[in-house]
Amino acid sequence: MSQLAQNEHQYETFETPKFTFKIHRNGILVLFMSPSYTQTFGKISSVVFKNFDLQKIVGKNKHNAHFVKINETLVQINGIEVKSPVSFKLLEQxxxxxxxxxxxxxxxxRTGYLAVFAPKWEKIETLREVLRKMTTGNEEMTDKEKQVLNQMNGQ
Known part of the structure; x- marks a missing residue:
């Protein structure tokens, strides 16, 4: 059983059309492609990650972690680029x-996750609120939350 499966109860899960976000109670974000988005690739025969140097990450503050920007290519699947929906420190591909x-x-x-990110705490809380409001659809977003949502949607 994977580490993620063993600790599923410690994650808050949010579904969007392209991605599933699992946010651990410690703020670590695990990024997955949503099942429906995964299906758009058909039979998956090729996965190639962008080469980020992740071997030198050290310490509690994850020094030397690569900072991935929104819309930066994370991976190519069947030759199609999949872009990051978030701007955070990349810990693992x-x-x-x-x-x-x-x-x-x-x-x-589960085992098909794309990446693990370490966001700043204040940013993960804003992302949580945006994702909560997106999935429930019954609360008005603040301007800051709308900005985060627009960035996630590539606008």
Whole structure:
């Protein structure tokens, strides 16, 4: 059983049309492609991650972690670029997908995760609020939250 599966109760999960966000209670964000978005790629035969140097990340503050910007390419799936929906420190890419691309089709919400990010606490709280309001649809967003949502949607 994967680490994520064992600790599922410690994550808050949010679904969007393209991505599933699992936010751990400590603020770590695990990014997945949504099952419906994964299906748009058809049979997945190729997964190639952008080469970020993640070997030198050290310490509590994750020094030397690569800061990924919104709309920066994270991975290519079947030759199609998948862009980051968030701007945070990248801690880990699931490079296992490069050798086992079928994980995206068969287990996209567990072992088929794309990446793990370490956001600043105040940003993760804003992201949580945006995602909550997106999924419930019954609360008005603040200007700051609308800005985050627009960035996530590439606007």
């Amino acid at each position: 699931n490079t296992r997908l490069e050798n086992e691309p079928k994980l995206l089709e068969n287990d996209c919400l």
